[in-house]
Amino acid sequence: MKNKSIILFSVTIAMLAWNSCKKDEKTVAPPDPENEVITTVKLVATNAADTTDVVTAQWKDLTPNDGNPDLTLAAMTLKKNATYNVAVTFLDETKSPVEDITEEVQERSNFHLVCYTPAASLNVAVQRTDLDNSTPQMPLGLKTRFTTGGASAGALQVALHHQPSGKNGTDCSIGSTDVDVNFAVTLQ
């Protein structure tokens, strides 16, 4: 008899314990509206000799987690033997209005470095023209000058490196990579 009452008691306690918990898990947290995700890398190249000659290209992936980027506009054609001033912008196009993340990179410029690596076949030299706020100041790479050579074509890799320590303004292998995309560039 005593055993039975113990069991009854324990089952009751167990059920109380079970039912006392809230079901928080049914509310799946939505993506934080304040968090910005880079969806788009945009290059705007302005011919130094003719400021009306502006070429743009963009590498875009509105669902940045699934590996299906939209590469239809990730190509640009520049004039051979010319000089272009190029600005890179990082956008979050899932937001309305579109968020410009370049501002945040600029704010934390001491810990970022944008690197440009043309393929061997592509006859272009890239030089960073802007500086960060460290002492002494070091290159940042949001603004660059492209000096094009003879007619050629190939990939141009654009990478944004986060370098919380060890930034020296030249070494792109330091830190971790936030952006790493390729543009198809043709010089003609």
Next chain:
Amino acid sequence: MVRFFSATVLLVLFCLHAVVVRAQDCVYRISGTVTDNQRHPLLGAVVRIETDSTKGDVTDTSGKFTILNACQGHLMLTCKADGFSTAVAHIHIDGNNSVQFVLSADKNQLHEVVVNGVRMQDLHTVSHTELKGLALLQSRGKSLGEALKMLPGLNTIQTGPTIAKPVIHGLHSNRVLLLNNGVRQEGQQWGSEHAPEIDPFVANRINVVKGAASVRYGADAIGGVVLLDPDPLPINKGISGDAYLIGQSNGRMGTASMSLQGKLSEKLAGVAWRLQGTVKRAGNFSTPNYFLKNTGISEQDFSASVGYKRNGWEVAGYYSMFNTKNGIFEGAHAGNITDLYAAFSRTRPITQSVFSYNIGRSYQRVYHDLAKATAIYRFANEGKLELNIARQKDLREEFDISLPFTKDPELLKKPQVSFQLKTHSAELVYTQPSLNGFSGNVGVAGNTQGNVFRGIRYLIPNFRTYSGGAFAIERYTYKRLTIEAGARYDYRWQQVYQRNQSTLATYHTTLEFSNITATGGAIYRLSDQLTFTGNVGTAWRAPSVNELYIHGVHFSDASYQDGDSTLGAERSLNTSVTMSYQSTKLRATIDVYNNIIGNYIYETPQARPVTLLSGTFPAFKFTQDNVAIRGVDASVQYDFLSHFTLQSRATIVRGYNHTAKDWLIYMPADRYENGLVFNLHEFGFMEEPYLSVENVSVLRQDRVPPGIDYAPPPAGYSIFNASTGFTTHIRKHKTQLDFTVSNFTNAAYREYLDRFRYYADNIGINFIVKTKISF
């Protein structure tokens, strides 16, 4: 519905058992030696169980005695010899025990009793091992994973010097169960960089069950179970306690832990309590050649228990809290595969570092608390009914090295991912009294858990799980043979809540699993020294949510992981044989096992890498295959000369994927430990002083599947450790001191099972001082 089902099963099993139970029977053996304080054996000393005067023995010429058929429970043992003070030992019998009495000729001096119980776990025939004595003291201050590495058959999987998880017979993470004071620890054990959320100082007894233990402990116990138990609450009045102070040179780590316990009297007689707390702080650890930047630890833990005993009743409450912040080595961050290869090609991390206690991004913050209530009723016939109800909360937050891109300053303070798991569990176990050689237990267990994931990037979904199980284990002992059999039924219901990426609508998926597990084994005592144990057991594990639904970049190893929602449960069949030889000069144990796991879940590389905006990532998908893990653990201690002991341990594991016809990745490399110990009984003011030198040799792991790992396995290594210490009494307070130098040749090496082997060496020379004061 599940709950009612479990309750019904319990009632049926309970009634069946109640019929069998009539009177008490006693099956345990107490053996040991009696010596004087010069360690000379005493002939003719009388050892007797005071509570049962019919049982006793007289020592032979080598000072040995054996008492057979001792009953389970508390008993008082006395040892009398002419011309010596009488020794009394209070021991708790739940297995075979060995007791060493050291008698003093001087009536005013205290005698000494050392009780070495072979504490039986609920499954007697599954091989088990315990961290105790000097090894337990020497493990203090280490994380649980590191401490258990001192046992044969155990390895660790590490993420640098601060994160270590136990590996039992080649298996780890959610294939190893942890029991904190009898309660299944429920945390985020699926990640190899998610260390156990537990402070080893809460326990004075650390046991490891190596093998399939699902019948007793439920799902997931495929590799084994680690049981952490505090000492029983005090039975004597007055306040007592222990204090540990540990300092180590590497990482300039300091650990302090204290426990205080007492028993109340008069009106509150029967009430006993204990308070325990630990603080730990470490800064950057160092390898032989450089510091590891951002590898600090800051940990604060606390536990409290209170118990009340009266007549057959015993009720107790227990609370423990674990709180840690761990830095993640800065050189180990990779945004994509290019970064990873750049890091591999460096012989040393790119950022120079110095010593600092500062913990910056990235770091993990982990909080775990457990509240438990226990009620035990002991029947007049020695049977026992025990109810445990527990609630635990695990909160894990990970802060990436990069701050999120945002214009909201609040978001910058938030973790990139956080997991909160709340578990409510209950277990009711009836332990039958030993009768005519029969003993065993039956029980039911159930739990429910809710997982809430929050993060600014998706990793795993939310879920709610209900699970319940019922088990029965029965043993029969006849003379030198014990046979054991058990079975269990488990049911698990899980609902997973996700959000559609494009429509943002919440949807759910329901998964059900049920499984029957069984175990059977035998122990045969060929002689007083030689025992053979064999067991065949099954275990199972339902796929965890990350294996089912993870989708995205796993930053710690720069891989893109994809879950498979069609995965089924893993099932294992484990056969093990243990041979144990225990004589006064030679103590040896050899475990041989073969663990066949069907539907073993692991990550397999995909042919096409994934192109994301942040670069190219190798893609992995969870899949399941049939595998086998077999191996040998051996440990030998040989007193080849008086005062000298040779000790050796070997841990050998082989894992093979029979479906893919290839080796399994991340299996521990062969490890051999050999040491020489010199000890004395007394030297001046020092009691039991010792001096030991040990070599740990690990071979290169050559049995790996080709082309999967980012870097080939590191070379084998050999490191040396030395330690010395003694016990003394400072104002009657027993004080133990230990001084250890680990890796005293300051060898630079990398360990295959350390995830940071890609980026940096293991830690170098380390001087460690440990003090334990009992008061």
